[in-house]
Amino acid sequence: MKKTLLIAAAALVAGIVTSEAQVYSANVVGYANVVLPGNGQYTLIANPFDDGNGNHLTNLITSIPGGAASVRSTLFYYPGAPATINKLAGGWGADAILTPGVGFYIRNGAPGGNAPTVTNTFVGTVIPLAGASVTNQIPNGFSLQGSVVPLAGNIAIGGTPGGDANLDYGDSIVSIGAGAGISKLQTWNTALQSPATVNKVFSTGNWGSTVAVTVGQGFWIINQGPNTNMVQTLP
């Protein structure tokens, strides 16, 4: 049940803007470091902050190599269907909007291209104001997600129907039958370079095992049920 808001890798500053009418607005800003292992390895991540500039791929991910196919990096994302953008010698071949709540893969360099491991720093504002809520839509079918609020913890807890409070993606989906009706959460094990898929067991309604995420980590939701929402509140 442990939940950490912007753990060690992140820092918070509460910026309080005061007007003449004595109305307060509390934005929370911070940063998070996300490691992208090199040599063509994959990482499944999500932008944890609003960068205030449209959250463009071309601004968010800048330090990985581009160029010929033998060395270049690639973005894989899922705007309703699988999509890829290569990083060429002159920069990203196209742009994508990667707002908080959207998951995406980064392949740092090409296999055998010896791209070094890099740390990508996301900087910006937490989307909801302090005490406010934000809703992330979870459609039927596949979606690549990330926590809109930069939290680390369990999105599902094995043997229970949900996850940590305020990170409870697990409770937002259900399995609607055996076999193909089973909803799932799928993360990417960076160390093993392998997907890890956990079932929401139909007979019990509980998760098959715990699914933990860190700040800035993305994940698949395979939702066999109807469209639904995930609501998070910034404490």
Next chain:
Amino acid sequence: MKKSVLLGIIGLAAGMATSYGQGYITLDNYSSGSNSPLTYGAGVPANGVSGAIGSGALSSAWTVGLYFVGGSQTLTDPAGTGIPITPLALGTGTGSTIGIAGGNTGGSLGYYSSVLAFNTGSTTFTTATLELVAYPTVDGSYASAAFRGHSAPFTMATVSATSPTPIFTGDYSAPFSVAAVVAAPEPATLALAGLGGLASLIALRRKQA
């Protein structure tokens, strides 16, 4: 010689490096839409070793593994208890085995569902040909088990690392049963048995004389 060894090492490293994100499958018949559980054959102990005979779907005492080769191959090897035929090779490493009736199936007898996927490592093929095997977990491997079973060979698609669609063995493999391994006697064993019988006959004749 040294040069060839060095080239071999470089080749191996290159092969490993290019395997990222290629050719994933998932050992799973729990999430498949068209399959049935793995079952006991006649006279097989429930725990795969000794004691009460099992019936129906396999218990959590059993493990599923795989033998595979990249690409689509036409192989003839009916489901049974033998070692899967060449060119199928034992799959090892991440996602290559999973216990039956584990947590990811909610303890459902006869069903398996691996959390981690298995990477065939192929950069050439988008398909793989497999046989699934089942053996008592306590035996540690299919080859060393006295009670075991394997599926018939089947071919399935593989997916890339970033695919949103996990691909399940249970959608391609017909269910199979486990049974006792019947060891075929080796020629040397038959010869020893014959000599033993002959010696007994000679001894009996001497005693009668």
